[in-house]
Amino acid sequence: MNSEHAIITDQLTKSFGSFTAVDHISFEVKRGEIFGFLGANGAGKTTAMRMLCGLSKPTSGSATIAGFDIYKDTEKIKTKIGYMSQKFSLYEDLTVKENIRFFGGIYGLSNKALKLQTNKLIDTLGLESQSGKLVASLPLGWKQKLAFSVAVIHEPSIVFLDEPTGGVDPITRRQFWDLIYEAAQRGITIFVTTHYMDEAEYCDRVSMMVDGKIAALDSPEKLKLKYNVESMDDVFYHLARAAKRGE
Amino acid sequence: MKQFMIFVKKEFKHVFRDSKTLLMLFGLPIVQIVLFGFALSNEIKSADVLICDHANNNYSHEIIHKISASKSFEVKRVTTDHSEIEEAFKQGSAKIAIVIPSDIEDQIFHSTHGSLQVISDASDPNTASTLTSYISNIIMDYKQTLNAGNSPPMQVVPEIRMLYNPTLKGATNFVPGVISLVLLLVCVLMTSVSIVKEKESGSMEILLVSPMNPFTVIISKAVPYFFLSLINLTVILIMSVVLLDMPLNGSIFLLYFESSILILCALSLGLLISNSTDSQQAAMLISLMGMLIPTMLLTGFLFPLENMPLPLQYFANILPSKWYFIIVKSIMIKGLGISAIYKETLILIGMTVLLLFISIRKFKIRLS
Structure with a gap:
């Protein structure tokens, strides 16, 4: 097992009946890397990510997350990862502070650490005046930033972000990515799915999923060079056009 | 254990911040008691x-x-x-x-x-x-x-004594019914909706990815409703004793013990419903249609079971409320002890264990 790698998958497959959502994918994600996981809707991104998080059991193949096997060590993996889902998933009827303390608490942070982290987080996000307000009253951009900060509150080895910036304006998206860079600098591996190709440019490496398989995997620069195009948008079109699965 | 407490605290906050839930929780029993006690009575007054x-x-x-x-x-x-x-x-x-x-x-x-x-x-x-x-x-x-003073003429006069309820008050019948209705409704509806809510909002995924044991999640969801139901029970009891002159002849401890079994039974049922559905509306519909109507009609407090066709009588046997209704009547009105109701108690416990077993088996630790 290579300790340089945060995620290793080997022939990982998930079938639902006769439909193979994820088809024998093999890839590695290095520690501390920002790894973009791209693909059209229905390409199998979310299913693959759910298997890596332990939310879905693979049909076949193997994978290790932070050095732990996804079949045998699910409990150990859980303490090593953070997860932020497509849907906004903080509790709207709890205040900012209560949400932070709750999620910190279920990750087993001590009271002292919890207090420290809560204050630090509120300070970093500039939410001092909002900390006692219900999350429901925050604008979407703030919620997403808060959700990300909560997902990494326990300093996981890897954080999985499932389309974290959906529906967020460009400025907030930029700020969101600042948070991602910051976390990556602290050594947290970022595994992110997105539909925004400008975000793909921010990643160290990206993979493109087409019809359940990984069609390409490299740094954005090399991919653009390889397909001889100007932007990641064009790379995406080039690859996704070949898809046989409908939306 | 600490995680558990944190979670329970969160659940209480959910309940207390949602005015609709609160209204449902505490309004329901009061409305029911008032409704059945004063408005819908089969006693004839004036x-x-x-x-x-x-x-x-x-x-x-x-x-x-x-x-x-x-x-x-x-x-x-x-x-x-x-x-x-x-x-x-x-x-x-x-x-x-x-x-x-x-x-x-x-x-x-x-x-x-x-x-x-x-x-x-x-x-x-x-x-x-x-x-x-x-x-x-x-x-x-x-x-x-x-x-009285004279030698009565030769005649046989039936001397009627209405045991346990000499004044033929309707309350003695409907209060136990309302208790079982409210407990079932609150527990089944509230637990199923609150679990499905987490699934709908996506927070269930976050919880399942976290190191928190999924069973801890489920149990801590049930805890607030267990306590709130006991409070509810107390409110109903106080109202029925004070306002409706309902007797409370048996042991209060035994009554709370039996009620706890029914609450657990209802919580397991709510859990089962939440496992079988993904939307709050569906959970609500199943709880209301599946619980409220059979409980109202087939528990025996509105219509006597003995008068129903046999298939319905058999069907009533699978309703926990039917047995609980018998238990509450025996304790409150007849003042009986556990020895008189052990059969019903065992049936209730059996149902609870079975429901809990099925719902835990069905509970998906991984979402798909």
Whole structure:
């Protein structure tokens, strides 16, 4: 097992009946890397990510997350990862502070650490005046930033972000990515799915999923060079056009 | 354990911050008690009586006095005109009429078969027969007090004692029913909705990815509703004892113990429903349609089970509320101990264990 790698998958497959959502994918994600996981809707991104998080059991193949096997060590993996889902998933009827303390608490942070982290987080996000307000009253951009900060509150080895910036304006998206860079600098591996190709440019490496398989995997620069195009948008079109699965 | 406490605290916050849930939780039992206690009662209070008094002497006055003293009747009018009776029925100004013959005195002391006429409006047959039997009781009672000193004529008089509920109060029947209804409804509905809510909002995924044990999640979801249901039970009990003069003859401890079993049973059922559905609406619909209606109709507190067709009677056996209803009646009204209701208790425990077992088996640790 290579300790340089945060995620290793080997022939990982998930079938639902006769439909193979994820088809024998093999890839590695290095520690501390920002790894973009791209693909059209229905390409199998979310299913693959759910298997890596332990939310879905693979049909076949193997994978290790932070050095732990996804079949045998699910409990150990859980303490090593953070997860932020497509849907906004903080509790709207709890205040900012209560949400932070709750999620910190279920990750087993001590009271002292919890207090420290809560204050630090509120300070970093500039939410001092909002900390006692219900999350429901925050604008979407703030919620997403808060959700990300909560997902990494326990300093996981890897954080999985499932389309974290959906529906967020460009400025907030930029700020969101600042948070991602910051976390990556602290050594947290970022595994992110997105539909925004400008975000793909921010990643160290990206993979493109087409019809359940990984069609390409490299740094954005090399991919653009390889397909001889100007932007990641064009790379995406080039690859996704070949898809046989409908939306 | 610490995670558990944090989670329970969060659940309480959810409950207390949602005015709809709170209203449902505490409004429901109060509305039910008031509704069944005062509005929807099958007891008859202040039925209008028309009396046609042909005797107009001490005895007839005393009979009239006795009738008007009863809570069930209100003497609207005393007349001597026979034709007024039919008129009153037609207008609906009387439910029952009594004709006292002019020789009432004779009849009381000498006759073996007196004829005091009782006419009732039988367009509502249940009310009519209840009213006539109330009247006969009053007359019989009066006759016996008059005859007390004398050697009674040879006759057999059935001496009726209504055990456990001598005044035939409706509350004794419906309060246990309302308790089981409210406990079931609150627990099944609230737990299933609160778990499905987490699935819908996506927070369930976050919880399942976290190191928190999924069973801890489920149990801590149930804890607040368990305690709130006990509070609910207390509210209903206080209301029914204070407002409705409901007796509480048996052990309160035993009552709470049995109620806890029903609550656990309902919580497991709520859990099962939440496992089988992904939307709050579906969970609500299943809980309401699947629980409220059978519980209302087949527990035995609105309609006697004995009168139902056999298949329905058998079906009622799978409702936890049926058994709980028997238990509560036995404890509150008859003042019985555990030895009298161990069979029902075991059935309830069996149901709870079975439901819990199925729902835990069905609970998906991984979402797909």
